[in-house]
Amino acid sequence: MTESAKESNSKPHLGSLRIGLFTDxxxxxxxxxxxxxxxxxxGLQRRGHQVTIFAPxxxxxxxxxxxxxxxxxxxxxxxxPIYVAVLGTPRSTWSLxxxxxxxxxxHSPLSVGLLAYFMASTKNLPLIYTYHTSITDYTHxxxxxxxxxxxxxxxxxxxxxxTNLGDQIVVPSPKFHRLLLEQKVTKPIVTIPNGxxxxxxxxxxxxxxxxxxxxxxxDAPILLSVGRVDPEKHLxxxxxxxxxxxDRFPEAHLVFAGDGSARKKLEEHAAATNVNDRIHFLGMVxxxxxxxxxxxxxxxxxxxxxxxxxISIIEAIASGLxxxxxxxxxxxxxxxxNENGHLTPMDVGAFSDTLATLLADPEKLARYGKRSLELxxxxxxxxxxxxxxxxxxxxxxxxxxxxxxxxxxxxxxx
Numbered sequence: 238m239t240e241s242a243k244e245s246n247s248k249p250h251l252g253s254l255r256i257g258l259f260t261d262x263x264x265x266x267x268x269x270x271x272x273x274x275x276x277x278x279x280g281l282q283r284r285g286h287q288v289t290i291f292a293p294x295x296x297x298x299x300x301x302x303x304x305x306x307x308x309x310x311x312x313x314x315x316x317x318p319i320y321v322a323v324l325g326t327p328r329s330t331w332s333l334x335x336x337x338x339x340x341x342x343x344h345s346p347l348s349v350g351l352l353a354y355f356m357a358s359t360k361n362l363p364l365i366y367t368y369h370t371s372i373t374d375y376t377h378x379x380x381x382x383x384x385x386x387x388x389x390x391x392x393x394x395x396x397x398x399x400t401n402l403g404d405q406i407v408v409p410s411p412k413f414h415r416l417l418l419e420q421k422v423t424k425p426i427v428t429i430p431n432g433x434x435x436x437x438x439x440x441x442x443x444x445x446x447x448x449x450x451x452x453x454x455x456d457a458p459i460l461l462s463v464g465r466v467d468p469e470k471h472l473x474x475x476x477x478x479x480x481x482x483x484d485r486f487p488e489a490h491l492v493f494a495g496d497g498s499a500r501k502k503l504e505e506h507a508a509a510t511n512v513n514d515r516i517h518f519l520g521m522v523x524x525x526x527x528x529x530x531x532x533x534x535x536x537x538x539x540x541x542x543x544x545x546x547x548i549s550i551i552e553a554i555a556s557g558l559x560x561x562x563x564x565x566x567x568x569x570x571x572x573x574x575n576e577n578g579h580l581t582p583m584d585v586g587a588f589s590d591t592l593a594t595l596l597a598d599p600e601k602l603a604r605y606g607k608r609s610l611e612l613x614x615x616x617x618x619x620x621x622x623x624x625x626x627x628x629x630x631x632x633x634x635x636x637x638x639x640x641x642x643x644x645x646x647x648x649x650x651x
Contacts, residue, residue, distance in 0.1 A: 252285070253285040253286050253287060254286045254339045254629055255286075255287045255289075255338045255339045255340075256281060256287065256289070256341075256342060256629065257291065257336070257338045257340075257341045257342065257353065257356070258274060258277070258278060258289070258290045258291070258342050258344065259291045259292075259342065259343045259344060259345070259350055259353035260343075260344040260350075261293060261322065261344075261345035261348065261349045261350065262292070262319075262345065263275075263290065263292035263293075263305070264298075265295060266295075266319075267521065269369070269431070269545070269547060269548045269549070270344060270345070270369045272548055273369075273409075274290065274344060275302075276432065276433060276434065276618045276621075277618070277621065277622060277625065278290055278302075280619065280621070280622035281622055281625070282304075284623075284626060287304075288304055289304050289336070289338075290304060290305045290306065291306050291308060291349055292305065292306075292307060292308065292322075292349065293307065293310035293320040293321060293348075293349065294307035294308060294309060294310045294320065295310070308322040308324070308349065308352075309322065310322050310323060311323055321348050322349045322352070323348070324348050324351070324352050338356075338360075339362070339629075340362060340363050340364075340629045340632055340633055341353045341356060341357050341362050341363070341364050341365070342364075342366075342367065342625075343364060343366045343367070344366075344367050345369065345370075346395070346396070346399035346400070350366070351399075353366075354403075357404075361636070362636065363405070363629075363633055363635065363636040364402065364403050364404050365403060365405050365406075365407060365629070365632060366399075366400060366402065366405070366406050366424075367406075367409070368400055368406060368407070368408050368417060368545075369409070369545060370545065393420060397420045397421055397422055400417060400422045401422055401423055403424055404424065404632055404635070404636070405424065405427065405628060405631075405632050406422060406424050406425065406427070407426075407427055407428075407429050407625075407628070408426060408427075408428050408429075409429065409430055410545055410546035410566070410569065411428055411566070412545065412546075412565075412566035412567050412569065413545055413546075414426055414428050429621060429625060430546055430570070430615065430616055431546045431547075431548050431551060431616065431621065432551075432617050432618035432620055432621030433548060433551050433555060433616060435555050435616070435617050437528060438527075438528045438531065438552050438555035438613075439555060439556070439610070440528070440532075441528045441529045441531070441532035441533075442528070442529060443529045444529065444532055444533065445533060446526075446529050446533070447459075447492075447519075447529060447530045447533045448533050451490065451517055453490060458486060458488060458490070458536070459489075459490055459492055459534045459535050460475075460479065460489060460490065460491045460534070460535065460536050460538055461492050461494065461530070461531070461534035461536070461537050461538065461553075461558075462491075462492070462493050462494070462495075462537075462538050462539065463494045463495060463527070463530070463537075463549045463553070464494075464495045464541075464547070464549045465495055465496070466493065466495050466496055466498070466499050466500040466503060467497040467498050467499050468498070468499050469541065469543045470497075470541045470543075471540040471542070471563070471583075472493065472499065472503050472540065473502075473503060473506050474540040474563070474583070474585065474588070475491065475538050475540050476491065476503070476506055476510065478540075478585050478589040478592065479512065479515075479516065479589075480510050480512055481586065481589040482590070482592060482593040482596075483512045483515065485593055485597075486593070486596055489515065489596065490516070490517060491517070492516075492517045492519060492530075492534070493516075493518050494521075494522045494527075495520075500518065503518075528552075528556060531556035532557075534556075534558055535559075535602065536558065536560065536561060536592065536595065536596065536602070537553035537558040537559070537560045537561075538560070538561055538562065539561075539563065539568075540563045540583070541565065542563055542564075542565045544565055544567035544568070545567055546567055546571075547567060547568075550562075550568060550571050550572065554571060554572075554609035554612050554613040554616075555609075555613040556609075557606040557607065557609055557610045558606060558609055559577060559578050559595060559601075559602050559605035559606055559609065560572050560577065560579075560605075560609070561578055561579050561581065561588065561591055561592045561595060562578065562580055563580070563583050564580040564581065565580075570615065571612060571616075573608070576605070576608045576612075577605045577608040577609040577612055578605060579591045579595065
């Protein structure tokens with residue numbers, strides 16, 4: 238790129254914004270937050286905005302996208318490896334105060350999120366905060382003390398306090414809107430659903446590639462789970478449900494795509510069953526290959542009850558898959574009972590029977606898949622980005638009005 242091109246790209250377009258996105262999790266970590274952030278960042282840049290992402294440094298990893306600022310970090314957990322930013326003294330952290338932004342958007346409440354709050358306070362900038370994760374559902378990652386009532390109470394207090402630091406709060410689903418109201422969050426809350434590049438999932442490039450990889454026939458039912466392999470996902474429940482209905486569908490296979498702290502125990506669980514040769518662990522599947530996997534699948538499964546607005550479900554319906562999941566408010570608008578899937582209690586028998594009934598009805602599978610495609614249209618990244626853009630402009634205007642009134646009031650006192 239020439240110097241003139243660089244100079245041109247560095248200048249804001251008319252109506253463009255300088256946006257700072259702050260997150261404690263980003264590439265190469267693969268989860269809903271990191272995927273959503275990358276999609277949002279790219280979408281905002283396509284609309285002419287300048288975006289800078291602040292995230293902890295991951296040793297040995299180099300970003301291949303511009304506009305990512307890595308902060309000094311320390312490893313917090315080994316399995317999975319999680320790094321947290323170290324704030325305060327490093328020169329690279331303090332130098333952030335010299336950067337210029339119109340609006341800041343925090344996507345986590347921990348160290349990088351607090352940095353966003355301090356920058357917003359220091360520079361009198363509007364701060365948007367997206368509540369991606371219910372902190373109280375993840376206290377088990379704190380060894381020994383994580384399950385105590387004291388820690389759960391502290392997590393709830395921290396959740397409310399950190400969320401109230403934002404001027405405007407974004408939640409991806411009505412489930413979390415209700416949760417924050419219960420937690421006495423007082424700041425304005427707006428629901429903006431997650432979005433994806435729908436076109437990437439509507440068509441597969443290499444249909445049958447994963448069936449070939451697994452050595453499966455073209456008509457063998459594939460029951461698929463995609464996502465982190467961690468305890469809160471209850472993936473052992475899916476194994477138990479599969480075992481219960483496996484004899485009725487001897488050609489069916491259960492496939493897990495993803496990795497995480499519970500994978501070893503899950504593999505041991507599968508190995509102890511009498512259908513272990515029909516349970517497969519693919520590990521991490523690249524984003525480029527994911528549409529191929531989804532289009533090879535027959536039904537998408539979920540047993541998690543800690544979801545917010547799971548991108549994996551949006552990808553599944555955009556690929557035209559029927560779904561069977563454990564009841565959770567997070568699936569509102571994505572899984573509609575008797576239209577594109579079924580929601581069951583957290584009961585192995587009920588889940589297994591529901592799945593078996595669906596698999597036995599090819600006409601219903603086809604109808605549910607078609608309905609999934611229709612429902613997915615609401616969850617485009619373009620719509621999410623446009624809604625965020627409007628929120629940013631609104632927050633900037635409100636911040637300017639507040640500053641203006643404060644300056645006038647201060648002058649009138651003298």
